[in-house]
Amino acid sequence: MLRLQSVAEGIARAGSIAGGALLLIASILVCIDITLRYTLSITLGGADELSGYALAIGSAWGFSSALLSRSHIRIDTVYVRVRPRVRALLDLLSLAVLAFFFGLVSWYAWGVVKQSWDSNSHSLSEIEAPLVVPQALWFAGLVFFVALTLFLLLRGLIALFTGDLSTLFRLIGSKSAVDEAQEEVVNVERAFEQERKE
Template sequence: MLDKLLAANFKLSSVLVWIGGAALIGAALMVTVDVILRDLFLVTLGGADEMSGYVFAISTAFAFPYAVLHRANVRIDALYIPLPAGIRSILDIVALLGMAVFFFPLTWRVWLMLQESYKFWTKSITPLQTPLAIPQTLWFAGMLIFCATLLLVFVIAVVRLIRGDITGVHDIAGVPTLDEEMQSGDGGHAG
């Protein structure tokens, strides 16, 4: 069951990271066109900076699940590497727990903000007058998927630790070794 959820989560995170990447490229193009129009013709698209801010927040949230599944989150590993594998596996679980302690309340606050935006149909105080519930809904969706992913990875890591599968804990939550990064070709998880 957990393996099926993990496989589905890998697929979903890949789709989300592509969507976020494409949106970032689109935002960069929009800002570029806006700058060129402003410099050459003294006109502006208007709202390029606002839209790029929304895109950045959403694409970042969409990338979080991919990062945790591919073990691409940044960690200071100078003290971690020389430790025995059993201690590293416990630290890997503590690291996941630390992320949860930060992101679960943050996601709850995003939810409360989104509810308020819908209730009052809050709009941005810019010329675009963007209904904030639209970008906030996408941002919240990315954060919610990340929290679900984080919970799934945590549960799998704990189950593997209880079973004594230290290698399995490393494979789902540990800092990738240099060999693993070279084998994967993408600087992340090979599987």
């Protein structure tokens, strides 16, 4: 299980880095396009379309990284006031609902990809991109996210049944303010250590 989780973390990290790079490239293209449009009255064509693809793909792959680092937003007004076992059940319930919702999204995303493949659809812009390529990358990110969510749900259930609530909270629990502060301290220490080495 730990090896599988470390592989999943590696894939999620690579996916989020690639998604971030796509967003950076798209924003540079949009800036160039705007500059050219206002200074020389010419346009690159398709920059807005490519930025849309980058946003969809980057978001789909970024979901997994956010889930693993527990960076997603949760309203924990009640959560922090209940007993640990109830918190564990709430964590598992929220993960199950997340898996169900994104399972539905992935199901309909597959329909979009299949339709684009069957009809050989291309974009209507100047670049006439085959739509199946960005849609397949988007779909792959969603499927990976659903698989990761189910994997964490399984690990959470095992931790609950074995009474290992600390592992469950570390995997899928909502971060407390103390946890976030400790992470920031560790990150600052790493940054100082790296500066000393250089």
